[in-house]
Amino acid sequence: CCPRRIRRILDKNIKFHRMCAYMIVLMTLIHYFAHSFNVDFFTSAYTSKILRKRLVARLIQIGNAPNETYLNPIRSNVFSVGAVFLLTGGWTGVIITLSLFFMVTSSVEFIRRSYFEVFWFTHHLFIVFYGFLVVHGISMQVRGQTAASLLVHDPKRCSLINPALWPQNNCPTPVFAGSAPMTWKWVIAPMVLYVIERIIRLVRFNQQVEILKVIKHPSRVIEIQMRKKGFNAEVGQYVFIMCPQLSQLEWHPFTLTSAPEEDYCSVHVRIVGDWTTGLSKVLGADESGNEVLPSWKMPKLAIDGPFGTASEDVFNYPVAICVGSGIGVTPFASLLKSVWYKNLNPEHEMVLKKVYFFWICPETHAFEWFGDLLAYLERQLAEIGRQDLIEYHIYLTRGWDHKQHTYPTRGWDHNQ
Amino acid sequence: MWANETALLGSYVLSIGGIIGIMGGLLKNFMFWLPIGIYGLIFGIILVILEYPRGRKNKGNTAERRFQSCTATLLTKLPFVDNYYFRAIAYFIVCIPSAIIVPTLLGSVFVIIGSGIYLGAACHNEKWAPVSARTEVRSQSADVTQPPSRPPPRLPQNVNNPNQI
Numbered sequence: 001c002c003p004r005r006i007r008r009i010l011d012k013n014i015k016f017h018r019m020c021a022y023m024i025v026l027m028t029l030i031h032y033f034a035h036s037f038n039v040d041f042f043t044s045a046y047t048s049k050i051l052r053k054r055l056v057a058r059l060i061q062i063g064n065a066p067n068e069t070y071l072n073p074i075r076s077n078v079f080s081v082g083a084v085f086l087l088t089g090g091w092t093g094v095i096i097t098l099s100l101f102f103m104v105t106s107s108v109e110f111i112r113r114s115y116f117e118v119f120w121f122t123h124h125l126f127i128v129f130y131g132f133l134v135v136h137g138i139s140m141q142v143r144g145q146t147a148a149s150l151l152v153h154d155p156k157r158c159s160l161i162n163p164a165l166w167p168q169n170n171c172p173t174p175v176f177a178g179s180a181p182m183t184w185k186w187v188i189a190p191m192v193l194y195v196i197e198r199i200i201r202l203v204r205f206n207q208q209v210e211i212l213k214v215i216k217h218p219s220r221v222i223e224i225q226m227r228k229k230g231f232n233a234e235v236g237q238y239v240f241i242m243c244p245q246l247s248q249l250e251w252h253p254f255t256l257t258s259a260p261e262e263d264y265c266s267v268h269v270r271i272v273g274d275w276t277t278g279l280s281k282v283l284g285a286d287e288s289g290n291e292v293l294p295s296w297k298m299p300k301l302a303i304d305g306p307f308g309t310a311s312e313d314v315f316n317y318p319v320a321i322c323v324g325s326g327i328g329v330t331p332f333a334s335l336l337k338s339v340w341y342k343n344l345n346p347e348h349e350m351v352l353k354k355v356y357f358f359w360i361c362p363e364t365h366a367f368e369w370f371g372d373l374l375a376y377l378e379r380q381l382a383e384i385g386r387q388d389l390i391e392y393h394i395y396l397t398r399g400w401d402h403k404q405h406t407y408p409t410r411g412w413d414h415n416q
Numbered sequence: 417m418w419a420n421e422t423a424l425l426g427s428y429v430l431s432i433g434g435i436i437g438i439m440g441g442l443l444k445n446f447m448f449w450l451p452i453g454i455y456g457l458i459f460g461i462i463l464v465i466l467e468y469p470r471g472r473k474n475k476g477n478t479a480e481r482r483f484q485s486c487t488a489t490l491l492t493k494l495p496f497v498d499n500y501y502f503r504a505i506a507y508f509i510v511c512i513p514s515a516i517i518v519p520t521l522l523g524s525v526f527v528i529i530g531s532g533i534y535l536g537a538a539c540h541n542e543k544w545a546p547v548s549a550r551t552e553v554r555s556q557s558a559d560v561t562q563p564p565s566r567p568p569p570r571l572p573q574n575v576n577n578p579n580q581i
Binding site for chain 2: 032033036037039041044050084094097098102104105106109111113114115
């Protein structure tokens with residue numbers, strides 16, 4: 001729908017999120033330190049030293065009589081730190097700043113990489129943050145003279161006159177009002193969008209996902225073939241998968257490895273951590289389970305997606321250069337399969353004429369399933385005489401370990 | 417680990433609050449701020465020095481902060497710093513005086529929260545240990561600085577079609 005240059009900006013969404021967060025932190029600090037002066041001005045107005053100034057003494061009294069509006073939100077002599085909590089802006093600000101503090105400290109890369117759950121669950125404090133941000137100004141405690149009052153009581157002239165003599169000098173009692181909270185106007189649109197997205201996720205959670213096949217691949221990889229009504233994906237898109245049996249709160253992203261032309265969708269899951277190990281166990285694919293689970297014993301899965309990545313545009317151009325490293329090669333499984341399917345259809349002349357495929361990984365062990373797929377595609381393309389459609393360049397970067405370096409001298413035995 | 421992050425950010429905010437306190441304390445109205453501002457700045461800087469080196473994770477490699485080795489050697493020489501109970505109680509006591517004026521209140525609340533998390537960590541028997549330098553993995557084979565002089569082995573069925581892996 002949108003031009004490519006604008007769509008590319010969406011690729012940097014996390015960077016934008018971080019820039020917003022840095023700006024929020026900076027502005028929070030400035031806001032806090034500015035208001036700390038403000039609070040002390042409010043509370044120190046009641047100290048005897050300041051009360052000697054007649055103007056200040058009169059101004060803080062305004063509001064005590066009925067029918068008067070106040071200027072100073074602090075109405076009696078309190079300690080300044082206590083005043084922070086008396087003001088509505090104060091204690092809501094404390095809650096907001098504390099939740100921001102927890103969110104910021106747990107979002108540093110070190111915590112995200114090593115203690116992801118700490119990051120994930122504290123980051124949900126943003127609900128508290130935004131909730132209290134919207135009501136932060138609800139008591140309208142930043143006050144000034146109303147426009148109507150400014151017409152009848154000129155502060156420049158009347159501040160020089162003794163306040164006790166104001167009635168005689170054409171200075172009626174000034175009327176003060178606070179400005180209404182305005183933050184909600186800025187944040188309401190993103191909040192509504194977020195709520196809509198969570199509702200969509202909830203709806204998708206309730207849609208049924210049928211597990212067709214679970215295939216065990218070498219090197220602890222399982223392939224799950226599923227089907228869901230109304231599910232359509234482009235090449236290389238990814239989905240979030242949730243298994244309520246394992247955890248109600250964890251949605252994990254996986255790239256789809258099936259082509260859009262196939263009638264099922266598949267993901268390849270590498271068993272690395274506790275969620276994936278639990279997943280392989282409930283699917284009957286761990287070491288102990290060698291029997292096929294009947295479909296009524298299969299766990300319920302929920303799919304949220306598909307979400308897009310950069311690989312969707314590849315069919316619009318005659319030459320594509322695809323570079324994948326490590327796990328990043330999974331979108332290309334879907335891409336190459338789709339290229340193959342499109343080739344089978346002779347009526348539709350593909351715009352894409354040549355794919356250069358670069359694959360860089362430490363060693364092929366973790367991606368043997370992909371190597372098998374490549375070999376299969378190569379054979380199929382050779383059969384129809386189109387083997388120059390895809391050109392592969394594969395780089396293994398881990399180098400030789402201390403066992404492999406003897407292979408050339410000993411003669412490499414495939415079975416060793 | 418998380419306690420370290422919270423206490424470090426808290427000590428940054430405490431130092432900035434101390435600077436604000438000093439700047440406000442130079443004004444006539446807020447002279448009360450000046451001693452607390454100086455206190456906040458000094459202890460903020462001490463806390464930054466104490467918190468900046470990241471301790472070693474229990475398993476796996478630990479990512480060090482930049483230039484942390486300068487202060488990490490200092491920390492290994494100080495007596496009580498690796499005990500998290502000490503850190504929790506000491507930070508709590510240090511932050512109480514700086515909580516009485518508003519600019520340093522924020523930083524001291526943050527450091528007190530950090531000390532609370534340290535107390536939880538201490539109950540789980542965690543300690544601060546210096547990050548050891550990453551050990552080099554030495555290959556037992558022959559000298560690997562030379563590129564291989566032979567091409568990788570090619571099985572007979574691979575020779576015909578170079579595109580197959």
